Amino acid sequence: xxxxxxxxxxxxxxxxxxxxxxEHFRVIKTCPETRARIGxxxxxxxxxxxxxFMPAASQGxxxxxxxxxxxxxxxxxxxxxxxxxxxxxxIETIQKLGGLHRYMAWDGPIxxxxxxxxxxxxxxxxxxxxxxxxxxxxxxGSEHFLTPKIVIEFQEKLGADIIMSLDECVAYTDDVSxxxxxxxxxxxxxxxxxxxxxxxxxxxxIVQGGVFPELRRQSVNVIASLNFSGxxxxxxxxxxxxxxxxxxxxxxxxxxxxNQPHYLMxxxxxxxxxxxxxxxxxxxxxxxxxxVARNGALFTKAGRRNIRNAAxxxxxxxxxxxxxxxxxxxxxAAYLHHLFKCEELLAYRLATxxxxxxxxxxLQEIKDNIRQGTFGVxxxxxxxxxxxxxxxxxxxxKQKWLKSKENT
Numbered sequence: 001x002x003x004x005x006x007x008x009x010x011x012x013x014x015x016x017x018x019x020x021x022x023e024h025f026r027v028i029k030t031c032p033e034t035r036a037r038i039g040x041x042x043x044x045x046x047x048x049x050x051x052x053f054m055p056a057a058s059q060g061x062x063x064x065x066x067x068x069x070x071x072x073x074x075x076x077x078x079x080x081x082x083x084x085x086x087x088x089x090x091i092e093t094i095q096k097l098g099g100l101h102r103y104m105a106w107d108g109p110i111x112x113x114x115x116x117x118x119x120x121x122x123x124x125x126x127x128x129x130x131x132x133x134x135x136x137x138x139x140x141g142s143e144h145f146l147t148p149k150i151v152i153e154f155q156e157k158l159g160a161d162i163i164m165s166l167d168e169c170v171a172y173t174d175d176v177s178x179x180x181x182x183x184x185x186x187x188x189x190x191x192x193x194x195x196x197x198x199x200x201x202x203x204x205x206i207v208q209g210g211v212f213p214e215l216r217r218q219s220v221n222v223i224a225s226l227n228f229s230g231x232x233x234x235x236x237x238x239x240x241x242x243x244x245x246x247x248x249x250x251x252x253x254x255x256x257x258x259n260q261p262h263y264l265m266x267x268x269x270x271x272x273x274x275x276x277x278x279x280x281x282x283x284x285x286x287x288x289x290x291x292v293a294r295n296g297a298l299f300t301k302a303g304r305r306n307i308r309n310a311a312x313x314x315x316x317x318x319x320x321x322x323x324x325x326x327x328x329x330x331x332x333a334a335y336l337h338h339l340f341k342c343e344e345l346l347a348y349r350l351a352t353x354x355x356x357x358x359x360x361x362x363l364q365e366i367k368d369n370i371r372q373g374t375f376g377v378x379x380x381x382x383x384x385x386x387x388x389x390x391x392x393x394x395x396x397x398k399q400k401w402l403k404s405k406e407n408t
Contacts, residue, residue, distance in 0.1 A: 024202050024229050025261045025282075033376035035253065035280035038367050041261060043109040043161040043202070045101065046076065050261065051277045051366060053268055053359050054079040054111055056287040059088075060104040062356075063290055064349045067106045073325065073353060074360035076108055077161075079285045082154050083115025086144075087137055091154045099159035111285075112160040114151045116206075116234070117266065120169040128168060130188060148192035156199035164232065165193035167206040172239030179210035187222045194226055202229035204263060210235060211244050213251050220255040230261040230283075237267050242388075246275060253280045270299055270362055271388045277366055278379050289359055293351035296340045299358040303387030307351070312337040325357035326350075 029038040041048040055062045055070065058081040062070050070078065080100060085091065094103045100110055119126055119133050126135035132147035148166045155163035167186040170178060186208045197203050205228035209215030223231060233252050236245050249264060256262050261282045264272075268286025276284060289299070297304040300320045305312075307319060318328035319336060327336070327350040339347035369378040 025259070027259065029370055031278075031370050031375045032373065034278040034379070036277045036366070036370050036375050036379075037280065037282070038370050039261065039282055041077075041109070041282075043077075044200070045107060045109045045161055048076045048109060049367065050282040051273070051363055052077060052283055053273065053289075053363060054283065054285040055290060055356055056081075056285065057104065057106075057110075058287070059084045060094075060100065062352070063294065064345075064352045065356075067104065069353065070106075070356070071108060073357040074364075075356060077111060078106055078108065079111050079113060080104075080158070080160070081113050081115060081118060082151060082158070083113075083118040083146075085112075085158065086115070086146075086154055087139055091157050095157040095159075099157075101159060109161040110158075111162040111283075112155045112158055112164065113265075113285075114155070114164040114166045115146065116164075116167045117169055119146070120171075120238075123171075128185070130185060132166075148189045149196040152193050152196045152203075156197075156201060160201055162230070163197075163199075163201045163203050165190045165203060165205050165228070167208060167234055169208070169235050169238065170210065173210065176210075176212055176215070179208075179212060179215055183208040183210075183215055183219050187219070190223055190226055190228075194228070204228055204230040204232050204261075206232045206234040206265070207252055207256075208235045209248075209252075211240055211248055213248070216248060216252045217255060220252060224255075224257055228260075230263060231256045232263040232265050232283075233281075234265045236265075246279070249276065249281070250279050256280070268359070269388070270359065271383060271386055273359065273362060274366065274379055274382050274386075278375070289355040290352050293355040294348045296347075296351065298336075298351055299355050301382070301385060304389060307333065307336045308340050309337075319354065320358070323354065323358060323361070325354045327354040327357075 023042060025039055025041055027037050027039045039050040041050055054077050055075055057078040060080055085094060094100055097103050101107060119135055122135060122138060126133055132145055134145050136143055151166045166189045168182040170182050173179065186206060190205050205223040205226055207219045207223050209219040233249060236248060253262055262280055263283035264276050264281045266286055268284045268288055273284055296306055296308045298307055298319050305319060312333040315333040317332060319333045320328050336350060369375040
């Protein structure tokens with residue numbers, strides 16, 4: 001019998017989990033033309049109005065920025081990574097120092113990823129079976145073994161508000177047997193994660209199934225039957241085309257429980273956010289806005305602009321004259337161009353501030369239009385004028401990034 005054919009009982013995990021569901025999320029406004037919606041996520045460290053974006057604070061920091069700066073531009077929730085924090089400084093160290101919130105001086109909500117994606121990116125350094133993942137540290141080559149139980153214990157010790165079940169992610173493939181095997185293992189691990197979850201955190205399950213609609217349907221049926229606090233769509237943006245990504249998101253998100261949060265993992269470009277919201281996504285995360293910022297790519301409503309280009313050498317105006325971020329209010333594009341050409345550290349900070357503020361402003365526009373009943377018009381207008389990165393370039397960039405993770 002395949003794992004996805006097993007029947008799971010909501011009651012086996014007790015009344016505690018059912019009560020948590022009622023306390024965690026509510027939908028407050030929907031769009032009649034699309035599946036876009038505004039919701040509220042209630043956590044011990046604050047209420048998050050969704051749709052919301054979580055910048056990557058994988059190692060306890062959003063790169064180049066202080067926690068006060070991140071909150072000051074309107075970010076309400078950050079994402080940290082169990083895998084990275086386990087390797088350094090160590091889970092026990094963070095726990096002894098008061099937990100992750102105190103350790104990183106962040107008083108807002110935190111979601112911790114289980115580390116499944118990072119383990120996926122270290123393909124040459126790990127072995128996986130139903131019990132867990134045996135891997136070698138990318139830092140010093142030391143050997144480690146993670147199981148669903150250990151991953152849950154680690155996240156509970158960190159004290160995050162929202163934690164993730166351990167899943168197995170695979171690169172894009174048309175081999176259905178490989179994807180089915182990893183999906184079934186994800187289901188097995190999801191059941192174990194719930195069984196071992198004893199803390200007060202909200203635990204989310206992850207739907208897998210690659211680019212196969214039937215497997216995605218099976219995965220939703222199993223994961224939704226387990227009564228998680230929220231549901232994530234994983235295993236996408238790993239080599240497939242954007243068109244295929246959105247076909248799968250569309251079909252999968254439509255099947256998720258409507259009264260609980262929907263989280264699209266690892267996607268957060270401006271066009272991804274607008275498209276995802278229309279399909280019913282409430283939470284996004286990605287390292288992309290901050291990573292491309294450090295490489296000189298700044299968001300505008302027309303698309304990314306490379307501040308290193310010679311055209312900006314003498315531009316005596318902000319890179320985005322409509323933006324209210326500190327960078328655009330204070331400095332010219334010519335000055336940013338100069339900083340990047342000189343590789344001054346301030347360049348990376350200013351660009352990161354701008355890109356994250358752009359995302360926050362975009363999400364506010366999205367919510368305003370949902371409230372006003374005009375989101376459908378807004379979506380069409382934004383996607384008409386926003387020029388996304390060329391698909392071939394995007395895939396090549398992602399592959400290079402994944403390769404760099406294997407070697408660091």
